[in-house]
Amino acid sequence: MTAPVEQPPSTRLAVAQRVPLWRDVVVLKWFTQVSLLAVVLAALWLFVGQAGNNLRAKDITIGFDFIDRPVDIQLSEGIDTLPNSGGRALWVGMVNTLRVASVGIVFSTILGIFVALSRLSNNWMLRKVGAMWVESLRNVPLLVQIIFYSSILATLPRTSFLDPTAAAGPLNQNQGPIHNWLHISNKGVSLPRVFIADGFYQWAIVILLGAIAAHFVRKKRLKQHDDTGRETSPILWAAGTLAIFGFVGLFIHPVFSFVGPIMGGIASLIDSLTIPMTQAVISIVAVLLALRWIRKFRTDRRSGSGHLNLSDDDWFRMIFAGLASALVIVVIYKWTGLSSWLLNSGQDLFRLAETKFNVDGAARPFDAMRPDVLKPGNFANYGKNGLTMTRGFAAVFFGVTFYHSAHIGEIVRGGILSVPKGQVEAASAVGLNRAQSLRRVILPQAFRISLPPLGNQYLSLTKNTSLAIAVGYSDIVQVGQTIYNQTGKALPVMSVWMLFYLACSLTISVVVNFFNMRLKLVER
Amino acid sequence: MNETDNTITTTRSGRDLSDAPDIIVCKGVSKWYGDFQALEKISATIKEQEVVVVLGPSGSGKSTWIRCINRLEHHQEGDIIVDGVELTNDMRNIEKIRSEVGMVFQQFNLFPHLSVRDNVTLAPIWVRKKPKAEAIEQANELLELVGIPEQADKFPGQLSGGQQQRVAIARALAMEPRIMLFDEPTSALDPEMIKEVLDVMKDLARSGMTMMVVTHEMGFAKEVADRIIFMEEGQIVEVGTPEHFFTNPTEDRTKLFLSQIL
Numbered sequence: 001m002t003a004p005v006e007q008p009p010s011t012r013l014a015v016a017q018r019v020p021l022w023r024d025v026v027v028l029k030w031f032t033q034v035s036l037l038a039v040v041l042a043a044l045w046l047f048v049g050q051a052g053n054n055l056r057a058k059d060i061t062i063g064f065d066f067i068d069r070p071v072d073i074q075l076s077e078g079i080d081t082l083p084n085s086g087g088r089a090l091w092v093g094m095v096n097t098l099r100v101a102s103v104g105i106v107f108s109t110i111l112g113i114f115v116a117l118s119r120l121s122n123n124w125m126l127r128k129v130g131a132m133w134v135e136s137l138r139n140v141p142l143l144v145q146i147i148f149y150s151s152i153l154a155t156l157p158r159t160s161f162l163d164p165t166a167a168a169g170p171l172n173q174n175q176g177p178i179h180n181w182l183h184i185s186n187k188g189v190s191l192p193r194v195f196i197a198d199g200f201y202q203w204a205i206v207i208l209l210g211a212i213a214a215h216f217v218r219k220k221r222l223k224q225h226d227d228t229g230r231e232t233s234p235i236l237w238a239a240g241t242l243a244i245f246g247f248v249g250l251f252i253h254p255v256f257s258f259v260g261p262i263m264g265g266i267a268s269l270i271d272s273l274t275i276p277m278t279q280a281v282i283s284i285v286a287v288l289l290a291l292r293w294i295r296k297f298r299t300d301r302r303s304g305s306g307h308l309n310l311s312d313d314d315w316f317r318m319i320f321a322g323l324a325s326a327l328v329i330v331v332i333y334k335w336t337g338l339s340s341w342l343l344n345s346g347q348d349l350f351r352l353a354e355t356k357f358n359v360d361g362a363a364r365p366f367d368a369m370r371p372d373v374l375k376p377g378n379f380a381n382y383g384k385n386g387l388t389m390t391r392g393f394a395a396v397f398f399g400v401t402f403y404h405s406a407h408i409g410e411i412v413r414g415g416i417l418s419v420p421k422g423q424v425e426a427a428s429a430v431g432l433n434r435a436q437s438l439r440r441v442i443l444p445q446a447f448r449i450s451l452p453p454l455g456n457q458y459l460s461l462t463k464n465t466s467l468a469i470a471v472g473y474s475d476i477v478q479v480g481q482t483i484y485n486q487t488g489k490a491l492p493v494m495s496v497w498m499l500f501y502l503a504c505s506l507t508i509s510v511v512v513n514f515f516n517m518r519l520k521l522v523e524r
Numbered sequence: 525m526n527e528t529d530n531t532i533t534t535t536r537s538g539r540d541l542s543d544a545p546d547i548i549v550c551k552g553v554s555k556w557y558g559d560f561q562a563l564e565k566i567s568a569t570i571k572e573q574e575v576v577v578v579l580g581p582s583g584s585g586k587s588t589w590i591r592c593i594n595r596l597e598h599h600q601e602g603d604i605i606v607d608g609v610e611l612t613n614d615m616r617n618i619e620k621i622r623s624e625v626g627m628v629f630q631q632f633n634l635f636p637h638l639s640v641r642d643n644v645t646l647a648p649i650w651v652r653k654k655p656k657a658e659a660i661e662q663a664n665e666l667l668e669l670v671g672i673p674e675q676a677d678k679f680p681g682q683l684s685g686g687q688q689q690r691v692a693i694a695r696a697l698a699m700e701p702r703i704m705l706f707d708e709p710t711s712a713l714d715p716e717m718i719k720e721v722l723d724v725m726k727d728l729a730r731s732g733m734t735m736m737v738v739t740h741e742m743g744f745a746k747e748v749a750d751r752i753i754f755m756e757e758g759q760i761v762e763v764g765t766p767e768h769f770f771t772n773p774t775e776d777r778t779k780l781f782l783s784q785i786l
Binding site (some may be wrong): 213225226227230231420422426429433436438440441444448519520521 | 681
C-alpha cells in the first residue's frame with residue numbers, strides 16, 4: 001500500500017466543526033416529536049376538562065356503575081333475552097353482533113368469489129347477471145336494503161298465536177308434517193336443533209381416535225401421490241375416514257364408559273396432593289422448561305461448523321427465559337392460594353369429566369328438539385329451542401352479505417384481472433389445463449393482491465352490522481342505546497361501543513396481516 | 525416464394541436432414557386481428573432436430589406465427605400439424621401439442637409466487653403426474669444444465685433477468701418437449717446477460733432439439749441455425765441457409781432488411 005492519503009482540508013473542517021442545534025437533524029427530530037406530543041396533550045386536557053365541566057353543569061355523572069345495576073330491558077333475541085344487568089345486556093348484544101358479522105363475512109366471501117368468477121366467465125348470461133348483481137347492490141345504501149329485506153320478510157304469514165283466528169290454520173304446530181319441522185312466518189324461520197346429549201362425550205373419544213386415524217390416512221395418501229404421481233385425493237380420504245369413525249361411533253360409543261372411572265381416579269389423585277408438593281412440581285417443571293428452551297436456542301444458533309455465535313439480543317433472550325422461570329417459582333411460593341386454586345379446579349375438572357362419562361350406556365350422543373313457535377308469548381321467545389333465524393337477523397344478514405358480496409366480487413375480479421396475461425400463457429404453454437392454471441397460478445396471485453382490500457371489506461362489514469338498530473335486531477348498538485336511554489350514561493356506553501368495535505377491527509387486521517405476510521412475494 | 529424453398533438439404537454441421545421426419549407442418553396459415561391480417565398464407569415445414577431462426581422487422585408476424593404453433597393464438601385459415609396432430613378446436617389435441625411443445629417468452633413469465641424449483645416441477649407433477657421426488661431430481665438436473673443449480677430455493681424476483689430466462693428454459697424442458705419455441709428470448713435482457721442465455725440455447729441445439737427461434741441476434745442465427753426464415757408483413761419472404769441468407773439473399777426486401785441491421 002502507498003502512504004496514507006492526506007485528507008483534504010474541507011473534509012476535516014466538516015468533521016471537526018460542531019453542528020449548531022437548530023441545524024442538527026437528530027435534535028430537530030426530537031424537538032418536533034416532543035412539541036407535537038405537548039400540543040396533543042394540551043388539546044386533550046382542554047377537551048376533557050370542557051366535557052367534564054359541561055357534564056357537571058348538566059348534573060350528568062359518568063361512570064360504569066350501570067354494568068352491575070339491574071336493567072329493565074327485553075332483547076329481541078340472543079343467548080339471554082332477559083338480562084339481569086346492564087353489563088350482561090351489553091354482552092348479549094356483543095354476541096349478537098359477532099354472530100351476524102362472522103356469518104356475514106363467510107357468506108359474503110363465498111358469494112363474492114362466485115360473483116367475480118361469473119363476471120369473468122365466457123357465458124353472456126352469467127356475465128350480465130353478475131354485473132347486475134354488483135351494480136344494483138352496491139349502489140343502493142345498505143340501510144335501505146336492510147329495511148327492504150325486513151319489510152319483505154314482514155309480508156310472510158303471521159304466526160298463529162298472534163292471530164287467534166288462525167289457531168287451527170295451516171301454521172298450527174301440531175298439524176301437517178312439515179310444520180313439525182320447519183316453520184316460516186313473519187317472525188323468521190325456525191328449524192329443529194340438534195344438540196349434544198349425554199352420550200356425546202363417549203362419542204367424542206371415537207371422533208378423537210378418528211381424527212388421529214384420518215391424519216395418518218392423509219399422510220399415507222399424500223406420500224402415495226408423491227411416489228406414484230397418481231391423484232390420490234388425500235383430503236377426501238381423510239374426511240371419509242373421519243365420517244366412518246363418526247358413524248360407527250354412534251353405535252359403539254358406550255364402550256368408552258370406562259373412561260369415567262379413570263377420570264375419577266385422576267381427580268382422587270389430585271385430591272391427595274398437598275400444596276408444597278404442587279409448588280415443588282411446578283417449580284421443577286418451570287426450571288426444566290427454561291433449561292430446555294435455552295438448550296434448543298443454543299443449538300439453533302450454532303452454525304454448520306459448530307461455532308456458537310450469540311449477539312447481545314440472544315443473551316438477553318436467554319437471561320429472560322431464566323428470569324421467567326424464577327418469576328414462576330417466586331409467584332408459586334409467595335401466593336399459596338394459587339396452588340390450592342389450581343388443585344381445586346383441576347380436581348373439579350376431572351370430577352366433571354367423570355360425571356360426563358359415567359352415563360347410562362344407552363345414552364344417545366345427540367338429540368333433536370323442535371322449535372317452540374306457537375306458544376303464546378312475546379317476540380323474544382319465538383323459535384326457542386330450535387335453530388332459528390329471526391326476521392331481524394335475516395334482514396341484517398342478507399343486507400351486509402349481499403351488499404359486501406358485490407364489493408368483494410369486484411375486489412376478487414380486480415385481483416384476477418391484475419395477474420399478467422403472460423402468467424396464463426405460461427401456464428398453458430407448460431400444459432396446465434384451465435382448472436389447474438386457475439388453482440395453481442392465477443388464484444394464488446389474485447388472492448395476494450385482493451387480500452388487503454378484502455380485509456377492509458371485513459372491517460366495514462363488521463361495523464355496518466350496527467345498522468341492525470333500524471330493524472330491531474339486538475346488536476350492541478341497539479342494546480347500548482336502550483341502556484343509555486334508561487340510565488343517561490351516554491358517554492360510558494359509547495366508550496364501550498368504541499372499544500368493542502376497535503377490538504373487532506384490530507382482530508380482523510391482525511388475521512389479515514398475518515396472511516398478508518405469508519403471501520408476500522420474495523423479492524431481492 | 526414457392527414450396528421448394530422450404531426444403532433444405534444441408535445444414536450448418538453438414539447434417540443431412542432431408543430424410544428426417546416432418547415435425548411441424550404449416551399449410552396456408554392465415555390470421556386476422558379484426559381487419560388487420562397478421563399472417564398471410566404461411567406455409568413451411570420444419571424437420572425433426574432442425575433449428576429454424578425466424579427473422580424480420582417488428583410487426584412482421586414472427587411472434588404471432590410461433591404463438592399459433594402451440595395455440596396461444598389461434599389461426600383462422602389453413603392447417604398446422606405438429607408431430608402428426610392437427611391443431612383444431614379439439615381440447616385433447618391442444619393439450620397433447622402443448623405438452624410436446626415447450627415455449628420460452630420474451631418476458632420470462634415465471635410464476636412469482638413459486639420458488640425456482642417449484643416453477644420447474646409444477647407442470648411435471650400436475651400434467652405429467654410425475655412422482656414428486658422424481659420431478660425434483662429432474663428439476664435439479666435441468667437447473668444444473670442451465671447453469672444455476674444453486675438458485676433452486678430462491679424466488680424469481682431474486683434472480684437477474686438472464687437467470688430468470690434460464691429458469692424459464694428449464695421449466696419448458698421439464699415437460700420433455702420434442703420442440704422448443706423461443707419468442708425473442710433475449711430481447712428483454714441487458715447486453716451482458718444475453719450471452720448466458722444464448723449459450724444455453726446453443727447447447728440445446730447441439731443436443732438435437734427441434735427449435736424455432738424468433739430473435740434479433742444475428743450472431744446466433746449465423747452460428748446455430750439450419751435455416752433462416754425471413755418474414756415481412758405477415759408473409760414468408762425468403763427461406764435459406766444462413767450462408768445463403770447473409771451473403772447472397774435473393775429478395776430485395778431481405779437485402780433492405782440486412783442493410784438496415786448489419
